[in-house]
Amino acid sequence: MSYRLIVTDIDGTLLSRQGLILPGTRAELARARAAGATLALASGRPLPGLRRLVRDMHLDPSGLVLIGVNGAVVADAASGQVYNRRALEPSITARICTIAQSYPVTTMFCAGDDLIAADPDAERVGMEVKGNEMNFVHLPDMTRVEVPVDKVLLCGPNKVLTELAGVIRAEVGQDTESSFSAPYYFEATAAGVDKGSAVRAYAESVSIPMEQVVAFGDNYNDLPMINAAGMGVAMGNAVEEVRAAADRVTASHDEEGIAEVLADLFGDGSPAERSEELKANTMYEVSFEELLSPGGE
Known part of the structure; x- marks a missing residue:
């Protein structure tokens, strides 16, 4: 199966506990995007928070899709164009x-x-x-x-x-x-707004079958997209309900879980070459644990 859309949750999935995108994950995402796959960040965070993360993490915004507020808003990271917004009355x-x-x-x-x-x-x-x-x-x-x-x-x-x-x-x-x-x-x-419905709507708009979507997540709000994707992947640190629903359980967010799967999908199991330009040591200033409680969990 050729996967054309990679969707990843942020906290507990893309970012390590220290607020990093680990170097192996960066390398695999870069290889997948170079191969033509689109990357989408799906989060409960609002768009300003996602835009900040893209900037602070030195992610290439070209062709990058932002799915914010648990799917209520879908936008282009480079232009800021909002593809879809569904609000509460x-x-x-x-x-x-x-x-x-x-x-x-x-x-x-x-x-x-x-x-x-x-x-x-x-x-x-x-x-x-x-x-x-x-x-x-x-x-x-x-x-x-x-x-x-x-x-x-x-x-x-x-x-x-x-x-x-x-x-x-x-x-x-x-x-x-x-x-x-x-x-x-x-x-x-x-009603009807969640990460799964947002991924479906975006994939349909760009003619990507859901069978060609791989989604990564760890928490309850990731369940809809885990269930919707052709391959739903639970992180090793995911809650049990996400692990049970997933097609595959990978390593944790601290152990390059995303990289492990993408190496199989885009490199036949061989890891992607890491570049010195990937800025692997950049840290996002406000991590999930810091938002939850002072000093983390």
């Missing part, structure tokens, strides 16, 4: 906030380049604004949102979020897609 967002305000969680909205929140001093708000280079917009009463938003992001203790997630799914599940992107993060997008 304000009425649905307000219902989620009405439910969430009874729980000790921090609620945020991602809307384009803006992060909307009630408390500018909340730790998670500051982390998201800084880490993703977003504009902060103050909305004292989050239930009075009047603009479409790409995603509702709820942050709090896992036990609290698990209970809250059950209520949200029961009340507005027919109007939303939702998932845990981390133990401390529960996210909701519009």
Whole structure:
């Protein structure tokens, strides 16, 4: 099988625990792209955060596809052209906030380049604004949102979020897609919006059959694209549900798991030649663990 589209999650997948794209992974991605494959980065991060990552990681933006906010937005990394955007209606967002305000969680909205929140001093708000280079917009009463938003992001203790997630799914599940992107993060997008639907829509727009798509992921919000791809690959550090759904389980994000698979697909098992120009030691300043909690997990 010839694979023409490579889709990878970011945190826990493309980036190591130290916030690096490891040298073997860089080399394999470069070889695959030179062979004609398109690379897409699929993340819960908003587009500003993905643009920052592309810049800080010294990735070539030409032909690079950005799938942000769990599939709500798909854009071209080089030109900034937005191919597709599917937002939550304000009425649905307000219902989620009405439910969430009874729980000790921090609620945020991602809307384009803006992060909307009630408390500018909340730790998670500051982390998201800084880490993703977003504009902060103050909305004292989050239930009075009047603009479409790409995603509702709820942050709090896992036990609290698990209970809250059950209520949200029961009340507005027919109007939303939702998932845990981390133990401390529960996210909701519009119905039908997830990484899998975004990958399908983009692949169809460029006439790439899903059988020629390989997708890498580690967490619950990666399940839709793992299931949709011709080859769904779970990282060695993936949650059990992703490992069970995948066609292949590879090494962890700290052990060149992506490189292992791409070497098989594009090099008959032989590793790609590493270049001194790949800047393998560049570190992304705000890693997944830093966003989760001060000092990491």
